[in-house]
Amino acid sequence: MTPEARFRAYMQAFNSSDWDALREYYAPDIRLVIGNGAELVGRDAIIDFYSEVKQQARRTIEIVQCFADGNTLAAEIESEFVAIEDAPDFAVRPMAKGDRYYLNSFVFYDFEGAQYTCIRAATFRREFRPAAAYVDPGAEIET
């Protein structure tokens, strides 16, 4: 499997919240470093973090582009968070139920074999859309 194909499978596991599958992509001592200075070490810390975030917001990641060279894969990803409940202490920013938050990020994934050893992410663009301003295109309009 190419690093790019593995990355797409990894993101599929992430989007379906398949934590057991996700765990297999991480080296035991993996480091996740986010541009705000936050750092998580170890599979469990990362899985715990992601699962906690997903209890408050539905998060879907779309791969804009990815390519690998040597033992590093570079990716541009777009994350959409939709708050499931009011989450004043949400990891990214306070969210009210129905709020949407978008992040466009550049990420480096260092890997050894089939496992990621270090993930570093920086945010390129962010956009917050409060629920009050969002019109669901599938919603019925009362007249």
Place this chain on the structure above:
Amino acid sequence: MSHAGGLRLWFDAYLAAFNRADFPAFGDYYAEDMIFHGQAAELKGRRAVLDFYHMVRSRLQERVELLSFVAAPDGSRIAAELHTTLLALRDWPDMPTGSMRAGDARMRVSFAMYDIAEGRFTRIRTARFSPPGGNAA
């Protein structure tokens, strides 16, 4: 030499030209209608980007070091991790990324995405990875 290896040398030469403020040499890497999404400016066109850097270099020294380099196999994109050091030559109170006083130094790490066509950058985008750090002289 592999395609990625050749691209790495090409990119190293770009950074070397940038660091010695060789405007004709690093400007030659920019497509005429390139798009630039930097942390201090959003610009369109080679002339606008070079004018911007001329203005910046009149106020501070800038040195960029390459920490990580990933090239797409087809040579159309580069992702780079860059360590930038800024040294203010004079006061710049309204600097877009935060005011600096003469002698101040500022370091940061950024991730940059470069789109390439016909041997030139068509789009450059940067995202800040580390919070700005540094010491006032």
